[in-house]
Amino acid sequence: MGEGSAVQGKASGAAQTTKDEALPVGAQPLSAEELRRMDAYWRACNYCCVGMLYLQANPLLREPLKVEHIKNRLLGHWGSDPGQTFTWVHLNRLIKKYSLDLIYLAGPGHGAPGDFVE
Numbered sequence: 001m002g003e004g005s006a007v008q009g010k011a012s013g014a015a016q017t018t019k020d021e022a023l024p025v026g027a028q029p030l031s032a033e034e035l036r037r038m039d040a041y042w043r044a045c046n047y048c049c050v051g052m053l054y055l056q057a058n059p060l061l062r063e064p065l066k067v068e069h070i071k072n073r074l075l076g077h078w079g080s081d082p083g084q085t086f087t088w089v090h091l092n093r094l095i096k097k098y099s100l101d102l103i104y105l106a107g108p109g110h111g112a113p114g115d116f117v118e
Helices: 032-054 081-098 112-116
Strands: none
Touching: 032 081
16 A cells, blocks of 8 residues: 555454545445444344244243243354344445445354344
């Protein structure tokens, strides 16, 4: 990279900018409202994952949680669910913003609740 480049001296290739540099044309940071909505959506997705993994009744917790609401045998584990829902939340934002035709493929494994909640 030449002098004045935004990417200099980083092995990872991550862009470095100073507070005086402008964002690239068309790049805008997310608004506080976009961040709030994405965070709420992500937390709701993660809650759904936990509910699918652990609960057999009372998923909306309309009554205090009791032992009989919890599954006797768990199938799957929490593992990759937060990462998959994080990916989905950001992909959904980009798909809507840019009207993208996009397929997200996730391999088989224990992260199925992360895929089902979307």
